Amino acid sequence: MFIGHAAAALLGKRAAPRTSLGVLLAAATFLDLLWPVFLLLGWEHVRIAPGNTDFTPLDFVSYPISHSLLAVAGWSVAAGALYYAVTRYGFGAWTVGVLVLSHWVLDWITHRPDLPLWPGGPRVGLGMWHSVPLTMAVELLLFVVGLAVYLGTTRSRDAVGRWAFWGLMAFYLVVYVGNVAGPPPPNERALAWVALLAWLFPLWAWWADAHREVTPQLPETAYGSVKRATPDDG
Numbered sequence: 548m549f550i551g552h553a554a555a556a557l558l559g560k561r562a563a564p565r566t567s568l569g570v571l572l573a574a575a576t577f578l579d580l581l582w583p584v585f586l587l588l589g590w591e592h593v594r595i596a597p598g599n600t601d602f603t604p605l606d607f608v609s610y611p612i613s614h615s616l617l618a619v620a621g622w623s624v625a626a627g628a629l630y631y632a633v634t635r636y637g638f639g640a641w642t643v644g645v646l647v648l649s650h651w652v653l654d655w656i657t658h659r660p661d662l663p664l665w666p667g668g669p670r671v672g673l674g675m676w677h678s679v680p681l682t683m684a685v686e687l688l689l690f691v692v693g694l695a696v697y698l699g700t701t702r703s704r705d706a707v708g709r710w711a712f713w714g715l716m717a718f719y720l721v722v723y724v725g726n727v728a729g730p731p732p733p734n735e736r737a738l739a740w741v742a743l744l745a746w747l748f749p750l751w752a753w754w755a756d757a758h759r760e761v762t763p764q765l766p767e768t769a770y771g772s773v774k775r776a777t778p779d780d781g
Protein backbone atom coordinates (compact mmCIF):
# COMPACT_ATOMS: atom_id res chain seq x y z
CA MET A 548 0.00 0.00 0.00
CA PHE A 549 1.27 3.46 -0.84
CA ILE A 550 -1.25 6.31 -0.97
CA GLY A 551 -3.37 4.44 1.58
CA HIS A 552 -0.69 5.27 4.17
CA ALA A 553 -0.82 8.94 3.14
CA ALA A 554 -4.60 8.78 3.55
CA ALA A 555 -4.17 7.55 7.13
CA ALA A 556 -1.91 10.53 7.87
CA LEU A 557 -4.44 12.97 6.36
CA LEU A 558 -7.16 11.44 8.54
CA GLY A 559 -4.88 11.77 11.57
CA LYS A 560 -4.96 15.55 11.22
CA ARG A 561 -8.61 15.45 12.32
CA ALA A 562 -7.68 13.55 15.51
CA ALA A 563 -4.67 15.74 16.29
CA PRO A 564 -5.00 19.11 14.52
CA ARG A 565 -1.96 20.55 16.32
CA THR A 566 0.33 17.85 14.98
CA SER A 567 2.04 18.69 11.70
CA LEU A 568 1.03 16.64 8.68
CA GLY A 569 4.76 16.01 8.28
CA VAL A 570 4.88 14.20 11.62
CA LEU A 571 1.65 12.32 10.84
CA LEU A 572 3.04 11.23 7.49
CA ALA A 573 6.35 10.17 9.05
CA ALA A 574 4.33 8.07 11.53
CA ALA A 575 2.06 6.51 8.91
CA THR A 576 5.04 5.60 6.71
CA PHE A 577 7.57 5.04 9.50
CA LEU A 578 8.10 1.35 8.70
CA ASP A 579 8.79 2.19 5.06
CA LEU A 580 11.24 4.92 6.14
CA LEU A 581 13.20 2.34 8.15
CA TRP A 582 12.97 -0.39 5.52
CA PRO A 583 15.38 0.98 2.85
CA VAL A 584 17.90 1.79 5.57
CA PHE A 585 17.77 -1.79 6.83
CA LEU A 586 18.00 -3.07 3.23
CA LEU A 587 21.15 -1.04 2.64
CA LEU A 588 22.59 -2.25 5.94
CA GLY A 589 21.88 -5.82 4.81
CA TRP A 590 19.64 -6.49 7.83
CA GLU A 591 16.55 -7.05 5.69
CA HIS A 592 16.06 -8.46 2.20
CA VAL A 593 13.77 -8.09 -0.80
CA ARG A 594 13.80 -9.88 -4.15
CA ILE A 595 12.63 -8.44 -7.45
CA ALA A 596 10.30 -11.13 -8.76
CA PRO A 597 7.80 -9.88 -11.37
CA GLY A 598 4.51 -11.72 -11.08
CA ASN A 599 4.94 -12.18 -7.34
CA THR A 600 1.60 -10.41 -6.99
CA ASP A 601 -0.21 -8.56 -9.78
CA PHE A 602 0.37 -5.23 -8.08
CA THR A 603 4.05 -5.37 -7.14
CA PRO A 604 7.12 -7.24 -8.42
CA LEU A 605 8.60 -7.20 -4.90
CA ASP A 606 9.03 -10.37 -2.89
CA PHE A 607 9.54 -9.31 0.73
CA VAL A 608 11.96 -12.07 1.69
CA SER A 609 12.77 -10.83 5.17
CA TYR A 610 11.89 -7.65 7.06
CA PRO A 611 11.53 -8.61 10.72
CA ILE A 612 12.79 -5.32 12.22
CA SER A 613 10.74 -2.93 10.12
CA HIS A 614 7.62 -5.02 9.49
CA SER A 615 7.05 -7.81 12.07
CA LEU A 616 3.98 -7.09 14.19
CA LEU A 617 5.93 -7.43 17.44
CA ALA A 618 8.60 -4.96 16.30
CA VAL A 619 5.92 -2.61 14.93
CA ALA A 620 4.15 -2.60 18.30
CA GLY A 621 7.47 -1.51 19.79
CA TRP A 622 8.00 1.19 17.14
CA SER A 623 4.43 2.40 17.73
CA VAL A 624 4.89 2.80 21.49
CA ALA A 625 8.35 4.34 21.06
CA ALA A 626 7.13 6.87 18.47
CA GLY A 627 4.11 7.88 20.57
CA ALA A 628 6.23 8.19 23.71
CA LEU A 629 8.92 10.21 21.95
CA TYR A 630 6.34 12.54 20.46
CA TYR A 631 4.74 13.03 23.88
CA ALA A 632 8.11 13.67 25.52
CA VAL A 633 8.86 16.40 22.99
CA THR A 634 5.42 18.06 22.69
CA ARG A 635 3.33 17.03 25.77
CA TYR A 636 0.41 16.82 23.31
CA GLY A 637 -1.58 13.73 24.27
CA PHE A 638 -3.90 13.61 21.25
CA GLY A 639 -0.88 13.94 19.02
CA ALA A 640 1.07 11.19 20.79
CA TRP A 641 -1.84 8.73 20.56
CA THR A 642 -2.39 9.59 16.91
CA VAL A 643 1.32 9.10 16.09
CA GLY A 644 1.33 5.71 17.85
CA VAL A 645 -1.86 4.54 16.14
CA LEU A 646 -0.59 5.70 12.73
CA VAL A 647 2.63 3.68 13.09
CA LEU A 648 0.50 0.62 13.87
CA SER A 649 -1.97 1.45 11.07
CA HIS A 650 0.82 0.93 8.56
CA TRP A 651 1.13 -2.72 9.52
CA VAL A 652 -2.65 -3.23 9.39
CA LEU A 653 -2.89 -1.68 5.90
CA ASP A 654 0.12 -3.73 4.75
CA TRP A 655 -1.52 -6.85 6.21
CA ILE A 656 -4.59 -6.23 4.03
CA THR A 657 -2.52 -5.72 0.87
CA HIS A 658 0.55 -7.98 1.10
CA ARG A 659 0.49 -11.69 0.42
CA PRO A 660 1.38 -13.69 3.57
CA ASP A 661 4.89 -12.25 4.04
CA LEU A 662 4.43 -10.13 7.19
CA PRO A 663 5.86 -11.96 10.21
CA LEU A 664 3.97 -11.73 13.52
CA TRP A 665 7.35 -11.71 15.22
CA PRO A 666 10.91 -12.19 13.87
CA GLY A 667 10.97 -15.75 12.55
CA GLY A 668 7.28 -16.23 13.41
CA PRO A 669 4.33 -17.16 11.17
CA ARG A 670 3.70 -14.85 8.22
CA VAL A 671 0.35 -13.29 7.43
CA GLY A 672 -1.25 -11.13 4.75
CA LEU A 673 -4.65 -11.02 3.04
CA GLY A 674 -3.19 -10.49 -0.45
CA MET A 675 -5.30 -7.66 -1.87
CA TRP A 676 -2.32 -7.02 -4.19
CA HIS A 677 -3.40 -10.03 -6.25
CA SER A 678 -6.01 -7.68 -7.72
CA VAL A 679 -4.78 -4.41 -9.22
CA PRO A 680 -8.31 -2.92 -9.69
CA LEU A 681 -9.34 -3.74 -6.12
CA THR A 682 -6.10 -2.35 -4.68
CA MET A 683 -6.39 0.88 -6.66
CA ALA A 684 -10.08 1.30 -5.86
CA VAL A 685 -9.52 0.86 -2.11
CA GLU A 686 -6.41 3.07 -1.99
CA LEU A 687 -7.91 5.85 -4.10
CA LEU A 688 -11.09 5.81 -2.03
CA LEU A 689 -9.07 6.05 1.18
CA PHE A 690 -7.00 8.84 -0.37
CA VAL A 691 -10.06 10.88 -1.40
CA VAL A 692 -11.64 10.47 2.05
CA GLY A 693 -8.36 11.46 3.73
CA LEU A 694 -8.05 14.48 1.45
CA ALA A 695 -11.62 15.61 2.20
CA VAL A 696 -11.08 15.24 5.94
CA TYR A 697 -7.76 17.12 5.87
CA LEU A 698 -9.27 19.93 3.78
CA GLY A 699 -12.17 20.11 6.23
CA THR A 700 -9.70 20.40 9.11
CA THR A 701 -7.23 22.95 7.73
CA ARG A 702 -7.18 25.85 5.33
CA SER A 703 -4.26 27.52 3.59
CA ARG A 704 -2.83 30.69 5.13
CA ASP A 705 -0.99 31.65 1.95
CA ALA A 706 -0.11 30.46 -1.53
CA VAL A 707 2.54 28.04 -0.20
CA GLY A 708 -0.08 26.40 2.01
CA ARG A 709 -2.26 25.84 -1.01
CA TRP A 710 0.23 24.92 -3.74
CA ALA A 711 2.79 23.02 -1.69
CA PHE A 712 -0.05 20.89 -0.36
CA TRP A 713 -1.69 20.24 -3.71
CA GLY A 714 1.72 19.71 -5.30
CA LEU A 715 2.44 17.00 -2.73
CA MET A 716 -0.91 15.31 -3.34
CA ALA A 717 -0.35 15.41 -7.12
CA PHE A 718 3.19 14.05 -6.66
CA TYR A 719 1.81 11.17 -4.59
CA LEU A 720 -0.57 10.23 -7.38
CA VAL A 721 2.14 10.48 -10.03
CA VAL A 722 4.52 8.26 -8.04
CA TYR A 723 1.66 5.85 -7.37
CA VAL A 724 0.77 5.50 -11.05
CA GLY A 725 4.50 5.24 -11.87
CA ASN A 726 4.80 2.38 -9.37
CA VAL A 727 1.90 0.52 -10.92
CA ALA A 728 2.67 1.16 -14.58
CA GLY A 729 6.47 1.49 -14.53
CA PRO A 730 9.06 -1.25 -15.02
CA PRO A 731 10.32 -3.20 -11.97
CA PRO A 732 13.50 -1.83 -10.33
CA PRO A 733 16.72 -3.32 -11.71
CA ASN A 734 18.03 -4.68 -8.41
CA GLU A 735 17.63 -4.63 -4.64
CA ARG A 736 20.22 -1.92 -4.09
CA ALA A 737 18.70 0.47 -6.63
CA LEU A 738 15.29 -0.17 -5.12
CA ALA A 739 16.57 0.66 -1.63
CA TRP A 740 18.11 3.94 -2.79
CA VAL A 741 14.90 4.96 -4.57
CA ALA A 742 12.84 3.91 -1.53
CA LEU A 743 14.93 6.31 0.57
CA LEU A 744 13.17 9.13 -1.30
CA ALA A 745 10.18 8.35 0.94
CA TRP A 746 11.93 10.59 3.48
CA LEU A 747 11.13 13.58 1.27
CA PHE A 748 7.37 13.22 1.65
CA PRO A 749 7.16 14.04 5.40
CA LEU A 750 9.51 17.02 4.92
CA TRP A 751 7.41 18.33 2.06
CA ALA A 752 4.21 17.77 4.08
CA TRP A 753 5.73 19.55 7.08
CA TRP A 754 6.53 22.57 4.89
CA ALA A 755 3.02 22.68 3.37
CA ASP A 756 1.27 22.11 6.70
CA ALA A 757 3.24 24.95 8.33
CA HIS A 758 1.54 27.30 5.86
CA ARG A 759 -1.94 26.07 6.77
CA GLU A 760 -4.08 26.59 9.85
CA VAL A 761 -6.82 24.67 11.61
CA THR A 762 -10.23 25.74 10.37
CA PRO A 763 -11.83 27.87 13.11
CA GLN A 764 -15.32 26.38 12.82
CA LEU A 765 -14.12 22.94 13.93
CA PRO A 766 -15.95 21.71 17.01
CA GLU A 767 -14.03 22.38 20.22
CA THR A 768 -13.52 18.68 21.00
CA ALA A 769 -11.40 18.15 17.91
CA TYR A 770 -8.84 20.68 19.05
CA GLY A 771 -7.53 18.68 21.96
CA SER A 772 -5.79 21.25 24.08
CA VAL A 773 -5.39 23.82 21.33
CA LYS A 774 -5.51 27.32 22.72
CA ARG A 775 -8.05 29.28 20.72
CA ALA A 776 -7.62 32.96 20.20
CA THR A 777 -10.45 34.82 21.94
CA PRO A 778 -11.12 38.54 22.21
CA ASP A 779 -9.95 38.34 25.87
CA ASP A 780 -6.47 37.47 24.71
CA GLY A 781 -6.15 40.96 23.36
Ligand SMILES: [Zn+2]
Pocket residue numbers: 578579614650654
Ligand atom coordinates in the same frame (compact mmCIF):
# COMPACT_ATOMS: atom_id res chain seq x y z
ZN1 LIG B 1 5.25 -1.12 4.58
